[in-house]
Amino acid sequence: MKKVIEARKDIVFYIKLFPLKIHPAAYEKSKAILCEKSLELLEDAFNKKTLPKPSCQTSAVDETMALAQRLGITGTPASVLPDGRLISGSVDFKILLNMIGN
Numbered sequence: 001m002k003k004v005i006e007a008r009k010d011i012v013f014y015i016k017l018f019p020l021k022i023h024p025a026a027y028e029k030s031k032a033i034l035c036e037k038s039l040e041l042l043e044d045a046f047n048k049k050t051l052p053k054p055s056c057q058t059s060a061v062d063e064t065m066a067l068a069q070r071l072g073i074t075g076t077p078a079s080v081l082p083d084g085r086l087i088s089g090s091v092d093f094k095i096l097l098n099m100i101g102n
Contacts, residue, residue, distance in 0.1 A: 003093035004100075011100065015042070016064045018076055028054060030061045 001013050017033060019026030031054035033041045041051055068078075071086065079087040081099060091099070 004096055007093070007097060008100075016067070017042075017061060018064050018068050018073065018078070019061065020076060027061060031056075031058055034058050034060050 004011055005013070017030035019030045029041075029045050029051045032051045033045065035054045035056035035058060036052075045051060068074075071080075073086070073088070075088060077090055079091070079096070081087065085099070087096075087099070
């Protein structure tokens with residue numbers, strides 16, 4: 001995502017945290033990230049650092065999990081392109097830019 005944003009300033013990503021059940025701490029980490037509205041905590045989570053406990057009550061993680069189920073998303077990363085195509089898994093940034101188009 002970072003490389004796409006560096007290459008194209010007109011593209012934004014809306015990140016939905018979708019904790020997978022195979023990662024037992026992911027649900028609480030997702031809530032902590034959302035409560036703090038922190039990209040730094042998101043980076044910390046990717047780097048396997050300990051995160052603080054959630055500081056708020058939020059249903060956003062549960063809502064995202066329900067949305068993923070409705071859309072048939074079962075893994076991460078998953079990307080939904082502007083035209084509605086669902087891309088499962090990681091994609092090279094040049095390929096992703098090509099898929100997004102102009």
